[in-house]
Amino acid sequence: MHDKVEQPINSYTEFDELKWVSKEPIPPVGDFINVTINGIGLSRVEKYFVEYGFIGLIVKPFDPPAWYIKQNGASATCHVYPAETKELQARREDGEVDKQFYEKIHS
Numbered sequence: 819m820h821d822k823v824e825q826p827i828n829s830y831t832e833f834d835e836l837k838w839v840s841k842e843p844i845p846p847v848g849d850f851i852n853v854t855i856n857g858i859g860l861s862r863v864e865k866y867f868v869e870y871g872f873i874g875l876i877v878k879p880f881d882p883p884a885w886y887i888k889q890n891g892a893s894a895t896c897h898v899y900p901a902e903t904k905e906l907q908a909r910r911e912d913g914e915v916d917k918q919f920y921e922k923i924h925s
Contacts (some may be wrong), residue, residue, distance in 0.1 A: 833871045836871035839923050841908050841916075844873065851875070855902035856884050864895055874899045 833899035838844055845851060861877035868874070878895050879886065890896070892916045901920070908919040 821916075831868075833868070835871065836868060837871055837923065838873045838900070839908075839920055840906040841918070841919065842900070842916070844907050846873070851906065852904040852911075853896070853902060854879060854907075855898060858886065858896060859883075861898075867897055869897075870878065872899065873881065875903075893911070899901050901915050 845863050847863050851861055853861050858879050859881055861879045863875050864878050865876045867876055875898050876895050908916040910916045
C-alpha cells in the first residue's frame with residue numbers, strides 16, 4: 819500500500835523554466851488590468867503565483883460582480899492568467915485572439 823504524497827502548504831516546487839504566456843511584459847504590482855474572465859472587471863495587480871510552471875497574477879477586483887462577492891467576499895483577490903485579461907491576451911494585428919501563439923506555447 820502506498821501513502822498519498824501531497825505538497826505541504828508553504829512548500830516550494832522546483833521548475834527548470836517558468837512561462838509567461840503573453841506577448842506583453844509581466845505587469846508590475848500596482849498596475850491595473852481588466853479581467854475579462856467571468857466579468858471580474860478592472861483589477862489591481864497585487865502579486866504573482868506559479869502553477870505548473872506558468873506565471874499568473876493575483877489581482878484585487880475593484881467592482882466585482884455580485885456573485886463573486888457572495889462567493890468570495892468583498893475584499894477577495896483572484897488568480898488569473900494573461901489570457902484572461904484584456905491587456906495581456908495575445909492578439910493578431912486584426913485584433914483577433916492569436917490562436918497560433920497559444921497553440922505554440924502548449925505544444
